[in-house]
Amino acid sequence: MTRAMVLNEAGRALKLEDIELPAPGAHDIEIQIEACGVCRTDLHIVDGDLEHPELPLVPGHEIVGRIVRKGDAVTGLDAGQRVGVPWLGSTCGKCPYCRRAQENLCDAPVFTGYTRNGGFAEACLADARYVFALPEIADPVALAPLLCAGLIGFRCLRMAQDAKNIGFYGFGAAAHILAQLAVWQDRNVYALTRPGDIEAQDFARDLGAVWSGGSDERPPAELDAAIIFAPVGALVPKALQSVRKGGRVVCGGIHMSDIPSFPYRDLWGERQILSVANLTRQDGEEFFAMAQAAGIQTRTQRYSLKDANTALADLSAGRLQGAAVLVP
Numbered sequence: 524m525t526r527a528m529v530l531n532e533a534g535r536a537l538k539l540e541d542i543e544l545p546a547p548g549a550h551d552i553e554i555q556i557e558a559c560g561v562c563r564t565d566l567h568i569v570d571g572d573l574e575h576p577e578l579p580l581v582p583g584h585e586i587v588g589r590i591v592r593k594g595d596a597v598t599g600l601d602a603g604q605r606v607g608v609p610w611l612g613s614t615c616g617k618c619p620y621c622r623r624a625q626e627n628l629c630d631a632p633v634f635t636g637y638t639r640n641g642g643f644a645e646a647c648l649a650d651a652r653y654v655f656a657l658p659e660i661a662d663p664v665a666l667a668p669l670l671c672a673g674l675i676g677f678r679c680l681r682m683a684q685d686a687k688n689i690g691f692y693g694f695g696a697a698a699h700i701l702a703q704l705a706v707w708q709d710r711n712v713y714a715l716t717r718p719g720d721i722e723a724q725d726f727a728r729d730l731g732a733v734w735s736g737g738s739d740e741r742p743p744a745e746l747d748a749a750i751i752f753a754p755v756g757a758l759v760p761k762a763l764q765s766v767r768k769g770g771r772v773v774c775g776g777i778h779m780s781d782i783p784s785f786p787y788r789d790l791w792g793e794r795q796i797l798s799v800a801n802l803t804r805q806d807g808e809e810f811f812a813m814a815q816a817a818g819i820q821t822r823t824q825r826y827s828l829k830d831a832n833t834a835l836a837d838l839s840a841g842r843l844q845g846a847a848v849l850v851p
Contacts, residue, residue, distance in 0.1 A: 526851070527581045527644030528831040533571030536832045537643065542581070544646055549596040552651045554606065557663035559642030560585030561826070561834045561847035562671045562696070563754065564610065567778045568637055569835060576637050582831075583642030583849070584610040584635035585670035586649070587663040597651040605663070606654040607670045611801050612639045613650040627678075627801035634801075643831050645851040655807050658815075668821045668846035669814060672696035674802045677810040679750045679775040680704065682797055686748035686771070690715055692738055692762055693753030694723045695838075696846035697775065699730060700819055701750070706731035707817035713742040717753075717841055726822075726844050741765055750775055759796060760785035768792030775799050823848045 525544050528537040547553050565582045567573045586608035590600060600606065614621050614629035621629050635641045635649065657666055676697035683689055689705055690713040691698040702712050714727030718737035727735040734743055738758060748771040749762035759782045762772045769792065777800075790796070822845030826834040834847040 525644055525646040526828065527640070528828060530569055530576070530580045530582055531578060533569065533576070533578075537569065537582070537835075539829050542644070544648065547592050547594040547648055549594040550650050550652055551594045551648045552590050552597060552600060552606070552654070553592040553646060553648055554586065554588035554608065555591050555646050556586060556588040556642050556644060556851050557605075558587045558667040559583040559849045560667035560670060560672065560696070561831070561838055561849060563838065564671070564777050565636060566835050566838055567754070572778045573637065577639065580637070581640040581642070581644050581647070582636040583644070584608065584637070585667045585672070586635070586642035586647065587657060587666045587670070588642075588647075591646070593651065600651055600654075600656070605657045605659055606649075607657045607666065608635055608642065608647070608649045608654050609670045609674055609802060609807065610635055611653055611803070613653050625803075627803045632801070643828065643849060645828070653804065655811060657811075664823050664825060664848045664850060665821045667848045668696050668700065668823065669811070669819075672846055673700045673814060673819070674806055674810055675775060675799060676701040676750075676752070677704070677813070678802055678806050679773050679799050682773045682799055683748035683750060683771060686746070687711060688713065688744050688747045690742055690746045690749040690762065690765060691727075692749060692751040692758045693755075694727050694735070695752060695843065697752045698750075699726065699822060699845050700814075702727060702730045702732060703819045704813065704817050711744070713744070713746065715740070715742070720841065722844060746770060748773065751779075752776065754779045756780040756782035760789060763789045763794055763796070766794055768794065771795045771797060773797050773799060821846060825850050
């Protein structure tokens with residue numbers, strides 16, 4: 524048995540329960556959880572924005588922990604080793620996307636904390652083929668946000684290509700990690716927060732942003748690319764108005780409110796709108812090496828496991844600077 528915060532019905536608060544943890548399958552590892560980040564995707568699942576979760580469900584997909592047991596087919600990982608579990612829990616390996624090295628678009632994926640129990644718990648199971656080895660000496664709380672906010676943000680940054688002037692719409696867990704990476708890459712970061720959120724704007728400047736302001740403003744320089752982390756469809760036309768001809772607007776969330784209509788002239792000039800879906804294991808290998816080289820530091824707020832609902836509420840209300848992390 525293990526204690527876990529369980530979602531029994533969308534739109535309802537999580538409940539602290541004792542759940543049975545099955546024996547690991549052939550490719551599984553059992554993980555004693557040290558920390559689990561709280562992601563906006565968790566909020567979308569709990570609120571019912573993402574449909575058809577496997578209920579009852581333990582959310583959480585930014586998991587850091589140590590291996591307790593492993594299945595017979597697991598190789599390359601040892602008991603006691605620290606690993607990280609991301610959103611992508613496993614893929615089919617057979618569909619056209621998997622065969623084209625696009626496993627993030629797999630037709631039959633498993634997602635941690637959505638279609639398989641995740642990390643809002645004291646322990647969990649994970650497919651060993653989709654976890655990442657993590658540093659033994661690092662703070663597990665500091666590592667947790669890298670498992671999604673960092674990884675998905677990194678994929679967004681890659682979609683922005685070689686953009687020199689880059690705008691981040693929404694300055695939360697992902698943007699505060701990506702801002703550091705972008706500055707390290709000698710890019711100019713423009714941070715656009717909720718209007719009036721002076722604390723977030725100051726935070727962005729502290730991390731090296733050359734300018735920060737409200738999302739209702741236009742940056743003082745034309746952007747080569749913009750990444751939208753906030754789940755607000757109305758930001759897409761605003762971002763288009765701020766990028767140069769040939770520029771890109773990258774939508775980084777798994778869920779976004781409807782995008783309002785906008786005049787074609789805002790898209791004309793070979794501007795592009797792209798979305799980012801999930802991640803690949805290759806993304807993880809590249810990102811963790813780059814994050815270490817860049818010396819990325821995460822800002823976190825710790826919550827006990829039983830306070831997961833408070834963490835979700837604080838995230839929803841925009842009361843966080845950085846990332847919320849549950850510590851069993």
